[in-house]
Amino acid sequence: MDAITLLTADHNRVRGLFKRFQTAEEKDKTEEMAKLAELIFEQLTVHTSIEESTFYPAVKKQSDDIKDTVDEGLEEHMVAKRLIDECQSVETGSDQWKAKMKVLIESVEHHADEEETEMFPKVRSAFQGDGLERLGQALEQEKKKLGAPVLADAIDLTKEELAAKASEQEIPGRSKMDHEQLAATVDPRF
Numbered sequence: 284m285d286a287i288t289l290l291t292a293d294h295n296r297v298r299g300l301f302k303r304f305q306t307a308e309e310k311d312k313t314e315e316m317a318k319l320a321e322l323i324f325e326q327l328t329v330h331t332s333i334e335e336s337t338f339y340p341a342v343k344k345q346s347d348d349i350k351d352t353v354d355e356g357l358e359e360h361m362v363a364k365r366l367i368d369e370c371q372s373v374e375t376g377s378d379q380w381k382a383k384m385k386v387l388i389e390s391v392e393h394h395a396d397e398e399e400t401e402m403f404p405k406v407r408s409a410f411q412g413d414g415l416e417r418l419g420q421a422l423e424q425e426k427k428k429l430g431a432p433v434l435a436d437a438i439d440l441t442k443e444e445l446a447a448k449a450s451e452q453e454i455p456g457r458s459k460m461d462h463e464q465l466a467a468t469v470d471p472r473f
């Protein structure tokens with residue numbers, strides 16, 4: 284799978300967690316919020332790490348324009364990491380924690396949208412041949428090293444199983460995804 288499709292799958296997996304977090308907050312389910320927050324931190328840490336170690340260095344060489352969006356992306360990653368640290372340093376479930384979680388979610392939503400609308404289209408047109416597929420393989424290897432689930436862990440599930448998980452995990456856009464996209468997006472551990 285190409286690098287952009289894989290990274291977009293990560294974004295949608297996290298968007299699902301955000302949605303579930305917000306629902307848990309509306310229902311005042313603090314334990315559920317705490318559980319989802321841990322998953323959000325884990326997913327964001329893996330995702331920013333593979334972008335920084337593998338995707339950003341490979342794409343910023345393509346053009347000055349892409350390099351500018353990568354530089355902005357790196358700054359936004361730093362903001363997200365700082366917010367994660369802050370969330371982890373205050374009492375889980377407190378009003379301050381909820382406020383920090385809200386800012387983290389808003390900031391990551393903005394960052395992911397910007398990558399998808401500004402950075403990824405430029406990257407897609409800059410790469411030729413199987414360049415993006417190879418970059419996708421490198422991202423998967425990095426994920427594996429970090430102990431995170433990869434596409435291969437979910438690809439053998441049936442379309443029905445994948446669709447059920449995608450629905451439970453509140454994955455946005457799931458009805459339009461094919462088998463491979465669903466397998467890349469769902470978290471097979473749950």
Ligand SMILES: [Fe+2]
Binds near residue numbers: 334360398
């Ligand atoms: Fe990013």
Ligand SMILES: [Fe+2]
Binds near residue numbers: 290294330334395398
């Ligand atoms: Fe991203």
